[in-house]
Amino acid sequence: LFSFVLGIKCQTSKMPxxxxxxxxxxxxxxPQQQRQLxxxxxxxxxxxxxxxxxxxxxxxxxxxxxxxxxISYDADSADLMGTLYHYPATKSSDDDSSxxxxxxxxxxxxxxxxxxWDSGRHLGAIPEAPQTYNVVGNTNEExxxxxxxxxxxxxLAQPHGVIDYGSLIYITxxxxxxxxxxxxxxxxxxxxxxxxSDGESFSxxxxxxxxxxxEVIGRGKNPDKVGAVWVARRIPDGYVSSHANQARITTFPxxxxxxxxxxxxxxxxxxxxxxxxxxxxxxxxxKFSFSDVYxxxxxxxxxxxxxxxxSVFGAIDATxxxxxxxxxxxxxxxxxxxxxxKPEHKLSLGNITAFMANHYDNTPLxxxxxxxxxxxxxxxxxxxxxxxxxxxxxxxxxxIGTQQTGWNFIAQIRLNLPAPLSSVLxxxxxxxxxxxxxxxxxxxxxxxxxxxxxxxxxGVKEPLxxxxxxxxxxxxxMVSNFAYSRWSNISPILKDKLDxxxxxxxxxxxxxxxxxxxLHRELGVEDMVEYVTDYSVKAGDSLHAEWMGFYGELFVRFxxxxxxxxxxxxxxxxxxxxxxxxxxxxxxxxxxxxxxxxMIPDGASGGGDHSDSSNGDxxxxxxxxxxxxxxxxxxxxxxxxxxxxxxxxxxxxxxxALQ
Numbered sequence: 001l002f003s004f005v006l007g008i009k010c011q012t013s014k015m016p017x018x019x020x021x022x023x024x025x026x027x028x029x030x031p032q033q034q035r036q037l038x039x040x041x042x043x044x045x046x047x048x049x050x051x052x053x054x055x056x057x058x059x060x061x062x063x064x065x066x067x068x069x070x071i072s073y074d075a076d077s078a079d080l081m082g083t084l085y086h087y088p089a090t091k092s093s094d095d096d097s098s099x100x101x102x103x104x105x106x107x108x109x110x111x112x113x114x115x116x117w118d119s120g121r122h123l124g125a126i127p128e129a130p131q132t133y134n135v136v137g138n139t140n141e142e143x144x145x146x147x148x149x150x151x152x153x154x155x156l157a158q159p160h161g162v163i164d165y166g167s168l169i170y171i172t173x174x175x176x177x178x179x180x181x182x183x184x185x186x187x188x189x190x191x192x193x194x195x196x197s198d199g200e201s202f203s204x205x206x207x208x209x210x211x212x213x214x215e216v217i218g219r220g221k222n223p224d225k226v227g228a229v230w231v232a233r234r235i236p237d238g239y240v241s242s243h244a245n246q247a248r249i250t251t252f253p254x255x256x257x258x259x260x261x262x263x264x265x266x267x268x269x270x271x272x273x274x275x276x277x278x279x280x281x282x283x284x285x286x287k288f289s290f291s292d293v294y295x296x297x298x299x300x301x302x303x304x305x306x307x308x309x310x311s312v313f314g315a316i317d318a319t320x321x322x323x324x325x326x327x328x329x330x331x332x333x334x335x336x337x338x339x340x341x342k343p344e345h346k347l348s349l350g351n352i353t354a355f356m357a358n359h360y361d362n363t364p365l366x367x368x369x370x371x372x373x374x375x376x377x378x379x380x381x382x383x384x385x386x387x388x389x390x391x392x393x394x395x396x397x398x399x400i401g402t403q404q405t406g407w408n409f410i411a412q413i414r415l416n417l418p419a420p421l422s423s424v425l426x427x428x429x430x431x432x433x434x435x436x437x438x439x440x441x442x443x444x445x446x447x448x449x450x451x452x453x454x455x456x457x458x459g460v461k462e463p464l465x466x467x468x469x470x471x472x473x474x475x476x477x478m479v480s481n482f483a484y485s486r487w488s489n490i491s492p493i494l495k496d497k498l499d500x501x502x503x504x505x506x507x508x509x510x511x512x513x514x515x516x517x518x519l520h521r522e523l524g525v526e527d528m529v530e531y532v533t534d535y536s537v538k539a540g541d542s543l544h545a546e547w548m549g550f551y552g553e554l555f556v557r558f559x560x561x562x563x564x565x566x567x568x569x570x571x572x573x574x575x576x577x578x579x580x581x582x583x584x585x586x587x588x589x590x591x592x593x594x595x596x597x598x599m600i601p602d603g604a605s606g607g608g609d610h611s612d613s614s615n616g617d618x619x620x621x622x623x624x625x626x627x628x629x630x631x632x633x634x635x636x637x638x639x640x641x642x643x644x645x646x647x648x649x650x651x652x653x654x655x656x657a658l659q
Contacts, residue, residue: 053077054149055244055308055400056201057355061209061415062238065348069205069413072352073138073147074432077118078383080406081462082429082473084440084451084540087174089134089141113459116196117166120456123196124162126189132174136425137409139442142177143207143422145411151247151305153199153295154275156218158226161194165216166457169202179206183214183232183261190216191227199295201243204232207422209415211235213339215249217294219269229266231290233339234259240347241340242312244400246305247295248339254284266290303330304385304398307365309337311358311400315351316343321363328365349426352410353502357433357495359399367397375586378487401433403484407473408432414513419443420529421516424509426502427451427540429473434480434494436501438543439509440536443529448472448540472544479551486558489580497550505539 059070109127116123134141146169163171168186176182182204199217214232219225231249235241236259241248253260267285270276270293279287291297297306310328314321320341326332359379360366367379380403381396388394410426420443428435429451440447450472454460467474483490512535520528557564567576582590590598 053245053398054147055356056147056149056203056242057312057352058203058205058211058213058235058241059347059352060211060235060237060239063240063343063347065346067415069145069207069209069211069415070347070349070352070410071145071147071203071205071211071413072356072408072410073203074356074400074402074405074408076402076405078404079118079462079464081453081455081464082405082407082451082471082476083453083455083462084137084407084427084447085135085170085455085458086137086444086447086452087132087135087170088445090130090132112171114162114164114167115457115459116164117455117457118164118197120459120461122459123164123167124193126162126171126193129175133177134443134445135170135173136440136442136444136447137427138169138173139411139423139425140173140177141443142419143413143442144173144177144179144182145203145205145413145423146173146182147203147411149201149243149245150197151199151201151215151243151245151295153217153247154273154293155198156220156273156294157196157198158194158218159196159221160223160226161190161196161218163189163193163195164457165197165200166455168197170457177206178208179204179210179212182206183212186214186216187228187230187263194226195219195228199247201245201247203243205411205413207413207415207417207419209237209413211241213241213243213249215247215290215294219265220273225269229263229269229294231262231266232260235340239340239342240313240316242309244305244308246297246301246309247291248306248309250289250291250336250339251286252290254286270294297333297336299330299333300395302327302333303395306337307360308358308398308400311360311363311365312355313337313341314363315355315358316347317341325364349410349412349506350499350502353437353498355400356408356410357401359401359433360397365397367399371589372396375582376486376488378484380484380487401431403431403480405431405435408435408437410437417513417517418520418525420525421513421532426505428476430476431480434483434498435476436498436543436547437505438501438536438539439505440540441529441532444533444536445529446533446537448537448544450544451540469548472540472547475544475548475551479547479554482551482554482558489558489563490554493554501543501546508535508539 053076055072055074055076057070057072061067061069064070109130111125112128113125114123115121133144138147139145148165148169150165168189171189172182172185176185186202195216195218197218199215202214202216203212204214205211212232212234214230216228216230218228231252233249233252252262254262267276267278267288270288271278276288276293278285282288295301307328307330310320310324313324320337324335324337327335327337359368367373367381368377372381373379379399379401383404385398386393386395407427407429409428412424412426414422414424421441423442424439425442426437427440428437438448446452450470453471456462469475479494483494512532516528516532519531561579563578563580564575565578566574568574570576
C-alpha cells in the first residue's frame with residue numbers, strides 16, 4: 001500500500017531506501033510513525049494532483065550580464081487561465097475607502113475575502129490594509145517580485161487556515177516593498193490566520209539586489225498551532241538557484257540572520273510530530289534537514305522535479321550534467337545537487353528564456369528521439385504523466401517547457417533605476433517554450449485587455465470553456481498546439497520568431513527607460529508612470545495582434561501535412577507545395593512493423609492521388625524529379641511534366657487506375 005500511494009506522485013513501485021535513511025529519519029520509524037507517515041502521504045499525494053506544478057530560476061545581480069536580479073516562473077496547471085492580474089494601489093485617506101460602517105456609526109476595516117488559488121474555494125476573510133502598493137502580475141511598483149513552486153511534502157495543511165499560498169503572494173506584494181519585508185509579512189499573516197496549503201518554495205527578490213529562497217509548510221491540524229514553519233536562505237551574490245516542486249533547503253546556519261532566517265519551532269514541530277529524532281551531540285540541531293524531514297526525496301521527486309533544476313544547472317555548468325545524472329534520473333538519491341551554483345559566464349535574458357524552454361535538450365533525458373516523439377520529433381507526450389501497461393507502471397519525462405502552463409514570466413529587477421521603473425515583468429501565456437513575452441512595468445496602472453483579468457484567488461471562475469480570440473491565451477494556445485503537431489517543421493521557425501520578438505522589445509525597453517527617466521526629471525513620477533503604463537498596454541496589444549497573424553502564416557504554410565512556400569515562378573498560385581514524407585528512420589519502423597502490407601509489387605504500375613503526385617518526390621516510372629499528372633479518359637493520354645517537359649503516352653486502363 002505504501003508503494004502504491006507513492007506511485008500517485010512518484011510513479012515508482014518501490015519505496016526508496018533513502019526515505020528511511022535520510023538525515024531527518026535517523027532510524028526506521030516506529031509503528032506509530034509509520035502509520036502517521038502513511039496516512040499523511042496518502043492525503044498529500046492525492047491532494048497534490050490538484051496543485052500547480054511549476055519551475056523557478058533565481059539569478060542574483062552579479063550573476064547577470066546587466067547587473068539585474070532575475071526570477072523566472074512557469075505556472076503549470078491545465079485549470080489555469082493565462083491572465084495578467086492587476087491590483088491597483090490604495091491610499092490612506094479620511095474617507096471610508098478602507099473602512100466600513102457597522103451600522104452603529106463605528107468604523108471597522110474592510111474585509112478582504114480569501115479564495116484558494118488552486119480550487120477557488122472560499123477560505124475566509126482578513127482585514128484589508130488601508131494602504132497598498134500597485135501590483136502587476138507577480139511584481140509591484142517598489143520592485144518586489146515573488147514566485148513559487150509547490151512541493152507538497154508531509155500533509156500539514158491546516159483545515160482552519162485562511163491563507164493559501166496564492167493569496168499569500170498577492171497580499172504580500174500589496175503590503176511589502178522589500179524581500180525581508182515580504183518574509184516578515186508572509187510569516188506574520190500565516191501565524192495570525194493559518195496556512196491552508198501544502199508545502200511551498202517561494203522565490204523573493206527586490207531592488208536592493210537581495211534574492212531569497214523560502215520554504216514553508218503548515219504546522220498541522222492542531223488548532224492551537226496556527227501558521228507554518230519555514231526556512232529562508234539568501235542566495236549569495238554571483239550565484240544562481242532553481243527549484244521545481246521539490247523542497248531544496250537541507251541543513252541551514254543558525255546564527256547568520258543576514259543570510260538565513262527560520263521559524264523558531266521548525267525543528268521542535270518535527271520532533272513533536274515524530275518526523276525527526278534529535279541526534280546526540282547535535283545540540284543546535286545543525287544536522288536537521290528541512291527537505292529530508294518535511295518533503296522526503298523519492299524517485300520522482302528527483303526525476304520529475306530535481307531533474308528540471310539539473311537541466312538548468314547543466315546548461316550553466318556542463319560538468320553538472322554528468323556529475324548529477326544519476327541523481328536527476330532517480331537512481332542515486334544521496335547525490336544531491338547544491339542549492340545554488342556559480343556560473344562561469346554571466347547570464348542574460350536570452351539565457352533565462354532558453355532555460356524556460358528546456359526539454360532536457362542535449363542531455364541523456366532528451367525526449368525528441370524515442371518512438372513517443374512521433375514522426376515530427378515532438379518533446380511533448382499525452383497526459384497523464386504516469387501510465388500503466390501489462391500491470392507495470394511507466395512515466396513520461398517532466399520537462400520545463402510543458403503544454404499545461406497557464407502563464408509564465410521572467411522578471412528583471414534593475415537596481416540602478418527608480419522604484420517605478422525597477423521591475424519589468426516579461427509576461428507570456430501558455431507553454432514557456434512556445435509563448436512570446438512582452439515587457440510590462442511593475443508600476444503600470446493598467447494592463448493590456450488581451451492579457452488582463454481576474455483569477456480564482458479573486459473568487460472568479462477561470463473562463464476555460466469560453467473560446468475568445470480577443471484573449472492572448474487562446475491565440476497563443478493555437479500557435480502552440482499547431483506547433484506540437486508538426487514540431488520538427490515548426491519549432492525552428494517558432495524559435496526564430498520568439499527571438500526576434502524578444503530582441504525587438506529589449507531594444508524598445510532600453511529607449512523607454514531613457515525617455516521615462518527624462519520625464520521623471522522634467523515632469524515628475526505621475527507622468528513617468530503614465531508613460532510606461534501606456535507603453536506596457538500597447539506592447540501587449542500589439543503582440544497579441546502579431547501572434548494572431550503569425551498563427552495565420554503557420555497555418556497557411558503547413559496545412560494538410562504539406563509545406564507550402566512562396567514561389568513566384570508558379571503562375572497558378574505563386575507557391576510551391578512540398579511533401580516531406582517519412583524520414584528514413586520512420587520508413588524503417590513502418591516496414592518492420594507492417595512487413596509487406598504497403599509494398600507495391602514489382603512491375604506493378606500504381607495509381608495515385610492527384611494532389612499527392614503534384615510536386616512529389618517520385619514519378620510513375622521510379623525516376624527522380626517533380627511530377628505533375630493530368631489526363632482524361634476521352635483522350636486516353638497522360639501528360640507528365642518533367643524538367644525536360646517530355647510527354648509519355650499511357651493506355652486507357654492505366655489512366656483509369658491513376659484517376
